[in-house]
Amino acid sequence: xxxxxxxxxxxxxxxxxxxxxxxxxxxxxxxxxxxxxxxxxxxxxxxxxxxxxxxxxxxxxxxxxxxxxxxxxxxxxxxxxxxxxxxxxxxxxxxxxxxxxxxxxxxxxxxxxxxxxxxxxxxxxxxxxxxxxxxxxxxx
Amino acid sequence: xxxxxxxxxxxxxxxxxxxxxxxxxxxxxxxxxxxxxxxxxxxxxxxxxxxxxxxxxxxxxxxxxxxxxxxxxxxxxxxxxxxxxxxxxxxxxxxxxxxxxxxxxxxxxxxxxxxxxxxxxxxxxxxxxxxxxxxx
Numbered sequence: 001x002x003x004x005x006x007x008x009x010x011x012x013x014x015x016x017x018x019x020x021x022x023x024x025x026x027x028x029x030x031x032x033x034x035x036x037x038x039x040x041x042x043x044x045x046x047x048x049x050x051x052x053x054x055x056x057x058x059x060x061x062x063x064x065x066x067x068x069x070x071x072x073x074x075x076x077x078x079x080x081x082x083x084x085x086x087x088x089x090x091x092x093x094x095x096x097x098x099x100x101x102x103x104x105x106x107x108x109x110x111x112x113x114x115x116x117x118x119x120x121x122x123x124x125x126x127x128x129x130x131x132x133x134x135x136x137x138x139x140x
Numbered sequence: 141x142x143x144x145x146x147x148x149x150x151x152x153x154x155x156x157x158x159x160x161x162x163x164x165x166x167x168x169x170x171x172x173x174x175x176x177x178x179x180x181x182x183x184x185x186x187x188x189x190x191x192x193x194x195x196x197x198x199x200x201x202x203x204x205x206x207x208x209x210x211x212x213x214x215x216x217x218x219x220x221x222x223x224x225x226x227x228x229x230x231x232x233x234x235x236x237x238x239x240x241x242x243x244x245x246x247x248x249x250x251x252x253x254x255x256x257x258x259x260x261x262x263x264x265x266x267x268x269x270x271x272x273x274x275x276x
Contacts, residue, residue, distance in 0.1 A: 037233060040226035044254060047219065047262045050202075054265050056273060057199035067194050076194060080184050087181055090173045097170065127189045 028110050032089050035082040042079055073132045077125055084120060088113040165228055172225040179218040203271035212266055219262040227255040 052060040066072055092109045096102035102109075188194055205211045230251055238244035 033229075033233060036226065036229045040230055043222055043226060044258055047258045051261050051265045053199060053202050053269060054273075060199045060202070064194075064197050067197070073194065076188055080188055083180060083184060087173075087177045091177065094170050094174065124189060128193050131192055131195045 024107060024110060028089055028092075028113075032086060032093070035086040038082055039079070039086060068132075070132045070136060073129060077121075077128050080124060080128065081117070081121055084124075085113070085117055088116055169225060169228060172221045176218070176221055176225060179214060180222065183214075183218060203269075206266070206269050207271070216263065216266050219266070220259060223255055223259050223262075227251060 049063045050060075052063055067076065089110075092106070092113050095109060096106050187197065206215075231248060234244060234247045234251065238247055
């Protein structure tokens with residue numbers, strides 16, 4: 001991505017840690033934006049569906065049923081994954097900004113973020129999908 | 141082909157017209173982010189993972205939680221912080237990608253209206269929730 005039109009910048013990607021574009025740090029920023037915007041759009045929907053508790057218990061229970069649908073349940077895993085990445089990478093951003101060694105360790109911290117994400121999401125996926133999968137596989 | 145970029149920190153506006161708004165916005169994102177890590181991850185853990193995850197949620201479950209001022213305050217703080225944090229993030233995204241001033245203006249108006257709507261509705265629901273509302 002950086003190599004084609006900008007020969008003057010070649011070879012500097014990893015050395016000084018000053019170059020940003022096309023490097024891993026840029027992709028962590030892209031992912032931070034995408035997960036943030038998606039979460040904000042979900043929040044809009046989520047406050048509206050929760051507001052149905054003010055209408056009637058039946059209206060609320062009916063809309064919550066859609067959250068228990070297997071496909072929607074899978075989207076919830078995606079939502080939790082997006083929020084978890086945004087939270088972990090947000091802590092990394094704060095460390096880069098406020099910790100004197102933050103910029104030096106930003107790359108290590110990104111791999112740590114991804115490692116923690118995987119370690120949390122594996123049991124997370126299991127517990128979030130347990131009921132849905134047992135219903136699908138074992139019959140109701 | 142070299143990159144044609146403006147020099148950073150080149151003053152374009154007279155110093156007197158600058159405000160610290162973006163600094164406070166930047167600081168707010170970090171402070172609210174820190175609180176939201178606890179509030180939102182806690183919320184997701186309780187709602188989606190603990191005790192059968194989403195399948196346990198119904199009107200009775202919500203009524204049980206909002207019987208406690210602790211969870212009412214938790215949800216109220218989460219609503220306000222998440223909405224302002226997320227709205228400020230989307231504001232930045234609009235500023236970055238909108239190409240015409242009129243597009244930028246109207247997208248931000250739409251954003252601000254939706255933020256006021258969601259914060260007001262959510263706050264109203266938390267404060268006026270009635271566990272004995274008729275079940276029709």
